[in-house]
Amino acid sequence: xxxxxxxxxxxxNGQHIYYYFDVFDRVYExxxxxxxxxxxxxxxEVFHGKHGFLGDGEVEYWMPYSGEFPNKPMQEWxxx
Numbered sequence: 001x002x003x004x005x006x007x008x009x010x011x012x013n014g015q016h017i018y019y020y021f022d023v024f025d026r027v028y029e030x031x032x033x034x035x036x037x038x039x040x041x042x043x044x045e046v047f048h049g050k051h052g053f054l055g056d057g058e059v060e061y062w063m064p065y066s067g068e069f070p071n072k073p074m075q076e077w078x079x080x
Contacts, residue, residue, distance in 0.1 A: 001063050001064060001066055001070070002063065003020065003061040003062070003063050003070075003073045004061065004062055004063055005060065005061060006056065006059055006060055006061065006062055007060075010032070010045070011032035011062055011064070012032070013032065013033060013034045014031060014032070014033060015031065015032050015064065015065075016029075016030075016031055016064075016065040017029075017030065017031065017032055017047075017062050017063060017064055017065055018062065018063050018064075018065060018066075018069070018070050019032075019047045019054070019059045019061065019062040020059065020060060020061040020062070020072060020073055021054055021058060021059060022060060023058070025072065026072075027069070027070060027071075027072055028047070028049050028051055029049055029050075029065065029069070030047055030048050030049025030050070030051075030053075031047070031048055031049065032045070032046075032047055032062070033045070033046050033048065047059050047062075060073075061073045
């Protein structure tokens with residue numbers, strides 16, 4: 001399975017995935033969730049797992065959970 005650019009395709013709501021956070025240069029396992037935030041009056045998107053959570057603007061790449069932990073996206077795929 002290849003990495004998917006978040007801005008081109010989003011995971012399904014509640015989908016178990018791997019996601020890449022380039023600030024820490026790490027791959028995480030977790031879930032993608034969309035929900036309506038009443039206080040803000042807007043829809044929010046988060047990636048979350050046992051290591052915490054990130055907003056949608058902080059994750060560039062994701063892939064469906066397969067049970068086999070993936071390698072990081074290749075250098076040339078990243079938007080530096």
